[in-house]
Amino acid sequence: MAESLALPRDTSNPVVSALTVIAVQLAGALFLRQFLLIDDWRLVIGLLLLFGAALVLMERVPSLEARVEAAFARHSRLALLLGIAIVLAFPFVLEGNTYALHLCVISMLYAVLALALNFQLGSANIPNFATGASYGIGAYASALLALNFGVSFWLALPVAAVVATIFGFLLGIPSMRTRDSYLALVTIAFGVVIHQLLNNLEFTGGPNGLVGIPAPELFGHSFASPLVIFGQELPSQANFYYLSALLVLISIVFARRLHDSRVGLAWNALRTDELAARCQGINVTWYKVLAFAVDAFLAGFAGTIYAFYVGFISPDNFTFLVSVTIMTMVIAGGMDNILGVIVGAFLLTLLPEKLRAFSDYRILFFGVTVIVFLMIRPQGLFPQRLRRYGH
Amino acid sequence: MGLTASSPVVLEGENLTMRFGGLVAMAEVAFTLKRGEILGIIGPNGAGKSTLLNIITGIYIPSSGEVRLEGERLNGVPAHKIVARGIARTFQSSRLFGDLSVLDNVIIGRHTHTKAGVFDAIFRRGRAKAELDAAAAHAETLLKSVSRGLHEQRHRPAGELAQADRRRLEIARALATDPKVLLLDEPSSGMDDADTDALMDDIRAVCAQRPDLALMIIEHDMRLVASLPHRVMVLDYGQKLADGPYEEIRKIPRVQEAYLGRKAAQHAGA
Structure with a gap:
């Protein structure tokens, strides 16, 4: 063929x-x-x-x-x-520029979040404004495990992802009673509720958040200490650089395999026409809830790495604005295109940082840049591609 | 093979009534469809033709009465499960997955015959890929059998197809579910005579390849209704007006009125 x-x-x-x-x-x-x-x-x-x-x-x-x-x-x-x-x-x-490395780590975590949201927004056209909340749930779940029970990073990572997935299901089920703009409203409400809970609950530390999350260790090497490879010493951020790069790789593998599978096709089908999808035997409700769960799972991973990376998290790291930023990354980068989503995440993370010289006009300039790029490429930087078979 | 006097009933409806609030869209309609039979459904706009299709496919749940597929009750079975049991349909305004390739559209029609879930897709990729490749191969064969022209365009986005090819693709996608009953909702709408003739040939070819497939066709084009179905059912104001061979149906004054206009009908009657 x-x-x-x-x-x-x-x-x-x-x-x-x-x-x-x-x-x-x-x-x-x-x-x-x-x-x-x-x-x-x-x-x-x-x-x-x-x-x-x-x-x-x-x-x-x-x-x-x-x-x-x-x-x-x-x-x-x-x-x-x-x-x-x-x-x-x-x-x-x-x-040895630690700031550049730091930006790489943050960009990669956002790339994971954008890939997570892409399952919903890109593949299935579900406007989920709660990815930031799932990110926060992952971060808090792992941080609480580490601080209260001394659970290691490597165990907290999957547990936090599972916790975030459970919340993803919980959000997915009521969302199924609504669609389009109303669905978006439900997810916004969920994000606000999570933010408020984190802000007001006792055990999450309230507005002060959680402090002193211990750096992960691997074979006796602490991630807080510099990384020495082939006699070259890299700043401690390099530990998290490689960790996030691994997570991005895993996310890409997930995204590609799901996109090229029956599940990805079902999501694409319900994106275009829900009724027609149902009439091909697709259980639309189930596939939508599934998209919520997959999104939350990956976002939970990213949240854990973030929490252990910065060592300090507060509710303000996981606001509604974070969700909107992630959504912009997917839309600007290219819906349902893995490369596009990653480029979008890097661009939108790095741009505001690099435009600091414009101080007060930073966000304005940021907005204008994104608009200009989208005027050049209205379908996103890297638009969706048709599938191929038999290779 | 095909339709004989002893062919068993595959799909039947009994006392089907559909009320939307105070509006009665369908009142006590009964029908049967035998294996290998082609049933035409005609009636003026708003007669309840599409309502009937929506009831059969599980999009509407009838207010009373029941639908049975090979004796099994379908009321309340969700739409996606009804497809798995063997009823496929097309839509009056074609509802293709326009941003996916022609081939992908047909592969999606294989959904009920494939199983891979999220776990298989990620951790048992070989298995999931083999299954999907088999579905793709099946879809290619099916496309080729429905229309060579469509098969040649299999890598184009479905949204770029011409009207006639869109209809063919909808039929191919529905056939991919391996249905026992295929419901076509105005397949010739928006087509000229030449396209309609080609479509009728395609439908005949599909039926010839699948002698057991039962077809229900909603149509307005009288040329198609006259030549394709074995039997025609007339709906009017949500009620069944008549049911029989086209030669009998066309003599009924109300049918002539609806399709020829009142004056012509009086003239024909005189």
């Missing part, structure tokens, strides 16, 4: 397409490195213009985009290995 490709066949020289893959990946990594390290606002604007120009080029010359895509499809193994190598090597080229 090799001829049944939805994508145009890559007929060019295999060496050329392999080089294309390598060049695109290295360029992406270089771009991210420069963007993380520069401070001068003029350079920031320059890089953003460069990014905008790349988007315009992709939009204007679809054949170029198709060619890059075909090259990646052809050399998927090379792309994967090189991608892993780049991610592993990346902290070494950041010149």
Whole structure:
């Protein structure tokens, strides 16, 4: 069934397409490195213009985009290995800049959250404004376990994810009685309720939150101490960098496998037409609740890593605004496209940080940038792709 | 094979009544459908044709009366389970999954014949993938048998198809569920005569390949109603007006009135 490709066949020289893959990946990594390290606002604007120009080029010359895509499809193994190598090597080229590493960790956690929400918003078009709440539930559940019962990070991680999933189910069930805007309202209410509970309950520490969450340990190595690899010393943030990178990888595997499965198809079906989906034998209610659960599961993971990373959490880390930001990442990055969602998460995490030079106008500039990018690519930076079979 | 005098009844409705508040959309309608039979349903707008389809497919629960598939009661069974039991349908205004490929649309029709859940998809990928690939292969064969032209367009988004191909795809998607009964809601609406002729040929071919499949077709196009169904049921104001071969039905004054207009009907009667 090799001829049944939805994508145009890559007929060019295999060496050329392999080089294309390598060049695109290295360029992406270089771009991210420069963007993380520069401070001068003029350079920031320059890089953003460069990014905008790349988007315009992709939009204007679809054949170029198709060619890059075909090259990646052809050399998927090379792309994967090189991608892993780049991610592993990346902290070494950041010149020991702890702030840049910190931004990487936060971006990756947001990438996980955006991938989690993408199951709902992107695959099934469920406007869930409670991902921030699931993130908070994961963070609080693991922190409480660690502080009160001395549970280690590695055990707290899955337990917190399960707790968040249970809450995801609890939110999913009443949500099924509503749809569209009303569904969004239910999820907003859930997020507010969770925030209020965290703020007012005794055992969650109220507005002061939880302090002194111990850093995780692995084989006697504390994540609070610097990481030494091949005689190179990396700041302690590097521990969490690799941990979050692993979580992003797991999330990508989850997302890809679900997207390419019967479950992903069922979600896509009910996204377009619920009634038609029911008439193909899809239990629409069940699949929607399932999307809530998967979203909460991954968000719970991200929350745990966040709690143990910063060591201090308060209700204000998990407000309604966090949920809105995650939603923007999915929409701006590209609904139901894994790469798009990750790029969206990085862009929207890094932009406000890099625009600090504009002080008061920071958020305004941030908004304008996102709008401009969306004007260039209305379907999101990387729109949804059709599936292929038989490979 | 096909329809014979001794063919068993596969689907039947008894005293079907549907009330929406004070409005009676359907009153005491009874029908039977035999294995391999094609039943046409005609009637003016608002006669209750689509209501009947919605009752059979579980979208509406009838206020009273019951529907039985091979003797088993269907009332209250949710829509998605009714599909699994063997009743598939198409929609009057085509309701395809427009942003998915033609092939994906048909694969979704295999939903009730596949099992992989979230756990399988993530941790037993080989199994889930093999199942989905088998569904894709099945869908390809099915598309090819329904229409070669459609099969050639299988990687296009369904939303880009021409009207006639959209209808064919809806039929292919419904057939993918391996139904015992297929319900078509105005398959020829919005088509010109040439497209309708091609559609009728396709439906005949589908029936020839599946002699046991029972069909219920809601139609307004009298050319289709005259030639395709074995039997025609007339609905009017939510009630059954008549039920019989087209040759008998067309003589009924109320039918002529509805389809030819009052004057022409009087003229025909005179």
